[in-house]
Amino acid sequence: MSTTPVTLTFAAALLLSLLLKFWLATRQMRHVATHRDRVPAAFASAVTPEAHRRAADYTLAKGRFGLLTTAVGSAVLLGWTLLGGLDALNQVLLGALQPRFGDMAYQLALLAGFALIGSALDLPFELYATFRIEQRYGFNRMTPRIFITDLLKNLAVGALIGLPLAALILWIMGAAGSLWWLWAWGAWMAFNLLLLVLYPTLIAPLFNKFEPLADAALKERVQALMQRCGFAAKGLFVMDGSRRSAHANAYFTGLGAAKRVVFFDTLLQRLSPGEVEAVLAHELGHFSHRHVQKRIAGIFAFSLVGLALLGWMSGQSSFYEGLGVVPNLGAPNDALALLLFMLALPPFTFFIAPLMANLSRRHEFEADAYACAQASGQDLANALLKLHEDNATTLTPDPVYVRFYYSHPPASERLAALAESTR
Ligand SMILES: [Zn+2]
Numbered sequence: 568m569s570t571t572p573v574t575l576t577f578a579a580a581l582l583l584s585l586l587l588k589f590w591l592a593t594r595q596m597r598h599v600a601t602h603r604d605r606v607p608a609a610f611a612s613a614v615t616p617e618a619h620r621r622a623a624d625y626t627l628a629k630g631r632f633g634l635l636t637t638a639v640g641s642a643v644l645l646g647w648t649l650l651g652g653l654d655a656l657n658q659v660l661l662g663a664l665q666p667r668f669g670d671m672a673y674q675l676a677l678l679a680g681f682a683l684i685g686s687a688l689d690l691p692f693e694l695y696a697t698f699r700i701e702q703r704y705g706f707n708r709m710t711p712r713i714f715i716t717d718l719l720k721n722l723a724v725g726a727l728i729g730l731p732l733a734a735l736i737l738w739i740m741g742a743a744g745s746l747w748w749l750w751a752w753g754a755w756m757a758f759n760l761l762l763l764v765l766y767p768t769l770i771a772p773l774f775n776k777f778e779p780l781a782d783a784a785l786k787e788r789v790q791a792l793m794q795r796c797g798f799a800a801k802g803l804f805v806m807d808g809s810r811r812s813a814h815a816n817a818y819f820t821g822l823g824a825a826k827r828v829v830f831f832d833t834l835l836q837r838l839s840p841g842e843v844e845a846v847l848a849h850e851l852g853h854f855s856h857r858h859v860q861k862r863i864a865g866i867f868a869f870s871l872v873g874l875a876l877l878g879w880m881s882g883q884s885s886f887y888e889g890l891g892v893v894p895n896l897g898a899p900n901d902a903l904a905l906l907l908f909m910l911a912l913p914p915f916t917f918f919i920a921p922l923m924a925n926l927s928r929r930h931e932f933e934a935d936a937y938a939c940a941q942a943s944g945q946d947l948a949n950a951l952l953k954l955h956e957d958n959a960t961t962l963t964p965d966p967v968y969v970r971f972y973y974s975h976p977p978a979s980e981r982l983a984a985l986a987e988s989t990r
Contacts, residue, residue: 573889574649580914581641587917588637591968596630598965599623609979610952610962618956625704625959632700636692643688647910649891656680657892657903665898670741671734674902678733681906682725690718704959706813713811720773732758733902740881740901748878752871759866767820767827777804780830785840789828792844796851796941800826809833814958817846819854837957838950845938845947852937858930877908920971927974935981936988944989948982 603623606614646652657677665673697714701707709717736751743750771777780786780803789803800819808816808831815834819826828847835843853859880886881904887894890907894900938947955962955978964977975981 571885571889573885577890577911577914578649581644584914584917585637585641589634591965591971592630592634592637595965595968596627598968599626599630599961599963602963607962607979609982613952614956614962618959619962621704622956622959622961623963625700626961626964628700628703632696639692644910644914647891648907651891653681653903653906653910654892656684657895661895661898670899671737673898674737675730675733677902678906679726679730682729686722701812706959707811708809708813709811717774724770724773728762736905737899737901740904741899745878745882748874752874755870755874756867759863763820767829771806771820775810776807777829779803780805782835782840785835785843788840788844789847792848792942793828793851796848796855798851798854800828803828803830805830805832805835807832809836815954817843817850819850819859837953839946841943841946842950842953845942845944846950848938848942849934849947851941852934853930855937856930856933858934873908873912877904880904880908924970924972924974928976931975931981932984935985939985939988944985948985948989951978951981951985 600623603620604616606616606619610619660673660676660680664676694714697707697709698711701709732754735754739750739754740747780789786803793800804827806829808814813833814831815837816831817834818829820829828850830843834846838846881900884894887900887903887907890911892903892907894903935947938944954960960978962978964973969977976984
């Protein structure tokens, strides 16, 4: 391994991001532990000391586990790159497959082999998070049987969708000349749009049951709300989220006229009809403010910049060598370049996480204000409190941690803003 500017830049980003992650996580844990025994004054009438302590303990348990996964994840990343893991995998598959089966088969095998090894490395952590942490706090509803069938279904769906997509991108990289990244971007965007359409009707039903919302009174209420908001959807569905977890949620999927509203059964069990309406009004607020379109446009722009960068770097041998891989001489380097780029990017993009989180929190405030105008702000506040308690979300996060990571404003800020707009 030679030390090049690429190596140094990557190592520095990895080290800096790692230090920052640990600093933020320990801040958060210290803050939550310090406030564990006292419910903040604003919540004193709504939250019991037991619920508050449970939320603190859950946050701390996840925080400790997060430190471990961050450390192991960085070690694995180093293993793949500078310590030569990807290079070794590449040499084995190149020698075994390329002479007999050709470039495409070898490259697809490299992508698939990498994905399989990565999933196998993640598996013990997923098992621990599900069957230890979530279990201990009463959230887990997953049986080992569901866990295994989910795993197999994910593998099958991943192979069925991922391999043809990978083959298409690799073909473009090999055939489209120096502007391949522009064509690949087009293909990638088309694929994402297709997935938005296919996911709700073809993929999600593989994992969950969706039944039309049966509660006539609630249905009427929800439809009246959607009409008020000028929102057309193809149907209201209840999903058996309780099959896997006690966490509750509601969401929209699909595009255009094929949009569906999906309620987790856990949400309907827990919230009153007025509260469900308020939560849905908040979701409609995201649509009314075009948050979804803005996010998609942002992802499209970000992908274009990323692919242009990859287009440039994949032609430089220092990109491969600096990240611990000897580029192929008699075979294409496209799959290698894709993998290395995917591995090397996160330590850099980590530093723009606070910008994304900030934008997302602004959108949440806008959606809350919309919900106050279209439904009851008091109901939304009650629903938020219930969901916080049910999900054991801490009410006392560290302010710096919030600025960096939180996609939703902490409960105290949201409730204060709601009180302001319902006054
Ligand atoms: Zn929201």
